[in-house]
Amino acid sequence: MLEAPEETPRQDNRKQDIADAARSLIAERGFEGLRTRDIADRVGINIATLHYHIPTKQDLVRLVAESLRTDFVRQHQRRPRQGLSPVDRLRQEFADFRENLESNIDLFTVMAELGERARRDPEVRAELEPMRAYWHAQIADFLKAGRDDGSFRGDLDPQAAASIVIGTLTGSRRQSDPSLAHFDAICAELLRCFQNP
Amino acid sequence: MLEAPEETPRQDNRKQDIADAARSLIAERGFEGLRTRDIADRVGINIATLHYHIPTKQDLVRLVAESLRTDFVRQHQRRPRQGLSPVDRLRQEFADFRENLESNIDLFTVMAELGERARRDPEVRAELEPMRAYWHAQIADFLKAGRDDGSFRGDLDPQAAASIVIGTLTGSRRQSDPSLAHFDAICAELLRCFQNP
DNA sequence: AGCATTCTCAATCAATTGATTGATTGATCC
DNA sequence: GGATCAATCAATCAATTGATTGAGAATGCT
Structure with missing residues (x-):
């Protein structure tokens, strides 16, 4: 995989x-x-x-989807993540995402276009679904670890919370305020959502 | 407006x-x-x-965008919202969204396609931005009211939290698990995120 | 150097696409 | 009934689109 x-x-x-x-x-x-x-x-x-x-044009679409997947893999291998606490792990996720917002904005546009096309093109879907599942699982894992070690709320549902993180991050550019300052405020609010009081 | x-x-x-x-x-x-x-x-x-x-085809796109906006307005006028507590107001928001997930799925696909097109078509953008701003402001208002009346966390940032709600709801279909059961779990988790401990 | 393979190009193809034209039909009003 | 306007249609247009053809250039190997 x-x-x-x-x-x-x-x-x-x-x-x-x-x-x-x-x-x-x-x-x-x-x-x-x-x-x-x-x-x-x-x-x-x-x-x-x-x-x-x-x-063919379809080959081209597949090439683009594979190219995006390659980037995704590289991104996830770029920073060592072992040894980080669940809270720092979540912060890292936000920082990585923010970095792309700043310097690789086309990536999101292309990902979003592929996301829409995935609905009606099985080959695109076949490229995107493993990426989505992998990302989701990664986040759910460290959220669960955080719940279990007491740094996140004891009643936190890791699967649902991972979906919240992903939806919030990927939806941030579609908001009425797409600024980086608002993105930072969103990330801070997400941390407060999950932290153990 | x-x-x-x-x-x-x-x-x-x-x-x-x-x-x-x-x-x-x-x-x-x-x-x-x-x-x-x-x-x-x-x-x-x-x-x-x-x-x-x-x-022209552009006129057609505009017609579709206006048609979506008309639906959006109707949706927001369909249920009286006065007198609901902030928590029930949030629940209402989730219930409305869920109802559309169940019975008007095309609406989301078309909204998403328009959302992508808005990036490069000012006329579409002009239709969508007021809707986005209105929805965001509605949610931010009752989140603020909930924070102020003590039912939501005292450190909740209403603007950021509204973005989290919107991103999560609209992103729910793109998740690796797009089932209604997962949607319900997401909504329950969002409630826990905001509730005052 | 010769041969095989890869790569490149201009010209071309068949089909599609948003749009137009001009004739006709349908509806309304006096 | 006649005039006017709205609405409809088949045929057509010009441009575009993904793709193909065949010749020649470039590269790699012995």
Whole structure:
């Protein structure tokens, strides 16, 4: 679970360029406005070259979904998480998310577009569901640990609380106030929600 | 603010049919797969007739957004909310949302698609932002009232907590467990988050 | 260097798409 | 009944779209 896909040596640069261009265009125009010619133009190649490397538009969508999954995996392997207390673990989760809000905003737009497409495209769904389940399980684990060690409320339901964390974080950009200051206030409030009084 | 748009007597039935068909198709295929011919087919009219009533695709998108806003207003006027305690007010919010999860699931899909489109379409944004702000303010108001009357925690931040409620509710369908039972568990956990210990 | 494979391109294809045109029908009013 | 306006339709348009073809260039291997 959660392994990055393999790539042959020669094509990987071109495919990476194509994936990056597609992500950038999805962030700007959504899947609704995604055109293969626009992608080729952005990479600086001919449309037929795009089709040589990525034969169909559906292959392209799959490539983008895999590319996002690869990023997700990297993110989760980037910081050692052993030895952190449940409270610090939750803080870490917020800090990671905030960092992406600041410096990788396209990631969210593309993730959201993929999320909507997942509803009607089984291949996208197959990429996204394991990521969602993994993230949820991670959060539920340390919430449970926090409840059990007494740092979080004794009546906390870890599964439900994990859904609250995820929903709140991913929904933060859709709020009427999408500022980072409000995001910080939300995170502080979530900590108060879970802390043992 | 939050008034339903007016309609001339003869066209309103046709426009309503068109809006309903468009919503249904958006729920199935997203904006990505929305085609004017498919809408005309679903209504049972010719494509030229569709253009007679709704001249451009952008007009159609606006019509759908207005239609959603009208529904939102109706929902908020349907149940009297005066005299409820803050805790019951929050419960009411959860019950209303759950009812839609059960019986009007397309509404969410269309709202989500509009939400993504709002990022790149100012007209959609102009319809959605007041709704978001209104909903957020409503929730923040009764959370504040609950904090002030002692039923919610004294350190509760109403603005942040409202964002948590909204993010959690709207994110509930995207979770790895989208069941109604899990939704109920989430709502119970949110109540525990806010209640005064 | 020669051969095989990979990669690139311009031109092209067939189908689709939002939209238009002009004729006709339906409804209303005097 | 005739005039006017609203509504409808089949046919059509121009542009776009995902994709293909065939030739040639670039790369890798012996």
